[in-house]
Amino acid sequence: MDKFALEVFSDLSERLNYNLPGFPLYAKKGALHQFDRFAAAYHWHPDLEFIVVLDGEMDYYVNGQTVHLDKGNGIFVNSKRLHYGFSAAKSDCTFLVIVIHPALLGENTLAGKAYLEEKFASGTDDYLLLSSQTSWQHAILLALTELYDEVHSNEGNLLRLLSQAVSICAGIADHIQQAPGNPNDEQVWMTIRKMTRYIHQHYDAKLTIDEIAAAGSVCRSRCCELFKKHVGWTPNNYLTRYRLQKSCEMLKETKMPVGEIAMPAGFKRQVIFRMCSVNN
DSSP states (O other), X not given: OOOOOOEEOTTSBEEOOOSBTTBOEEEEEEEGGGSGGGBOOOBBOSSEEEEEEEEEOEEEEETTEEEEEOTTOEEEEOTTOOEEEEOTTOOOEEEEEEEEOGGGGTTTSHHHHHHHHHHHSTTBOSEEEEOTTSHHHHHHHXXXXXXXXXXXXXXXXXXXXXXXXXXXXXXXXXXXXXXOOOTTHHHHHHHHHHHHHHHHHHTTSOOOHHXXXXXXXXXXHHHHHHIIIIISSOHHHHHHHHHHHHHHHXXXXXXXXXXXXXXXXXXXXXXXXXXXHHTO
């Protein structure tokens, strides 16, 4: 398998390359070793996402919480939740990822939009773990595998794919619970996206926490609190990780001599070169 690249924009949203043009369904097989440092990028999208672990194990971060996934099990991630899979121990894990856009679930109809708002909006569970030991969850895990096989068959049937996708999401909708949290949740995520966007746009300059906080119109302490709770890192740690990611990308993609590459502020070329070499 080749590198598993995620196209993530400065607000952390991901643009998915769906398998079939005009049919917003994504079904692919991946492995953690395909990502730098065995960790995908933080991202979100309006689509509903499913992960099925085929071999190995991984941790999965969703909206400030980290859960563990073992072989044969999986997870459902609700719409517009910040998430990513990783292995802190840098051990490999192979998995299926199935992503279903709400457009396939009747988003463009009045009844469908109301149903999706009821079942998959910000007031419901951020995620559901899928265990092979629970009958309804096991049925969804099997259905996800069947959907993947249908997508990659030589005679994929669009109506069958649509039926499978709707059935899987209906099974989740039957069990998802209302989870009303802070009424300002949407505002919180908008603030985080503004701050991460600012980091992505200015990572190659000297940045202070006060500047990052100002991008989100919050104070320094609130900035640190939001990053720690919802992103899992301090603003400085997030900035350092992003700088390292971009520096490694430059080293891989350029044909220029290492000594001629402009590095982000505060980074030593030799250190980045060693770290990128170790991580690949």
